[in-house]
Amino acid sequence: MADRPLHPETLALHAGWRADPTTGAVAPPIFQTTSYQFQSTDHAANLFALKELGNIYTRIGNPTTDILEQRLAALEGGAAALAVSSGQAASAFALQNLARAGDNIVSSTDLYGGTWNLFANTLPDLGIEVRFVDPADPEAFRRATDDRTRAYYAETLPNPKLRVFPIAEVAAIGRPLGIPLIMDNTAAPLLARPFDHGAAVVVYSTTKYLGGHGTSIGGAIIDGGNFEWDAIPARQPLLNTPDKSYHGAVWSQAAKPLGPIAYILRARVILLRDLGSALSPFNAFQTLQGVETLALRMPRHCENARKVADFLAARPEIAAVIHPARQSGTERERADRYLKGGYGGLVGFELKAGMEAGRRFIDALKLFYHVANIGDARSLAIHPASTTHSQLSAEDRLATGVSDGYVRLSVGIEHIDDILADLDQALSAVG
């Protein structure tokens, strides 16, 4: 589009789309179609043989979704992307694209609860072992690795602890071993750029900040195009041995004429083809609308969250405030190294008066919504001990960083005075 690299603010509005060549429409059209007419039998055969890339069937690709994929890849500095139906589908596909029964992955313990369930229960049921390690010590990833380890996995800014992950340290352990680092960057789009620090794949729940308006569930996987999948072929058999479901294609080689996209190509033509977690074109459109203003929203989320953290720290009802700006030592160094332009929109805090106070606080909120979500333009709050973490024993809950009085805020982009006034009156109600 331009002869010099464009800034994120510009890419968020322009990457992947200019105007419709037929109608001149400026906004990306919603291509609400299941299928696409082939120009000839030769054209159809070429598309199926991947000699040419193009539209076949919306389960594996759609022009509206393609704009979103191009835009996310451009924003992240990656080679190509795959949009899927939810963040959960994105993390499941990101790993199933490399690991099969008998293999293992090494994951950070600091994970979203849904990802934790996927890793602790569902992937093991499919024969894929997940080894959890504490990211405080990056070397723990190396110690948990064996010949069947196919990937490392972590979140950039995981809640509730909000400890930023050591991306470069763990990526550097994996690369010489042929093991890619997959980063869930859901809580830190634009703030963190995992590919710049050696990560090979980024996943998103686009449901959160990217969509930004709480309207559409979605997910995305972005291929950094920066990983040599065939450097140690035995490490990545799914990309380096003939795929009998696709004329014996060896993906690390078959993709070469198309660019450094072996990983994401396989995810599309095998996993999306067979498991079918496609994003609807309408949700792709909604997510594109959100992405257009992401660069304006993120700084405001960060600024408001920081002011909220400072406000809470001065309140007598509160035992601790959890926010990267209030960390020290290695945790703070990592936050400063990996997050640029702000520490994100999430804030946690612990009420001294415990479980009942947590419930009373939530019930007293008037502006904040009480929902199990983050990353909406509106301010959101939840009391994990009585909701998302209520099935865990008190001991397990504490290990995940959720005390009885813990409250999680996803601070929105409203006027800060209105946000603080709501928190003030709800804290007063706690007594």
Ligand code: PLP
């Ligand atoms: N990753 C993170 C960090 C999340 O917070 C979430 C949802 O809360 C997910 C993944 C799952 O995304 P989705 O709800 O879109 O499936």
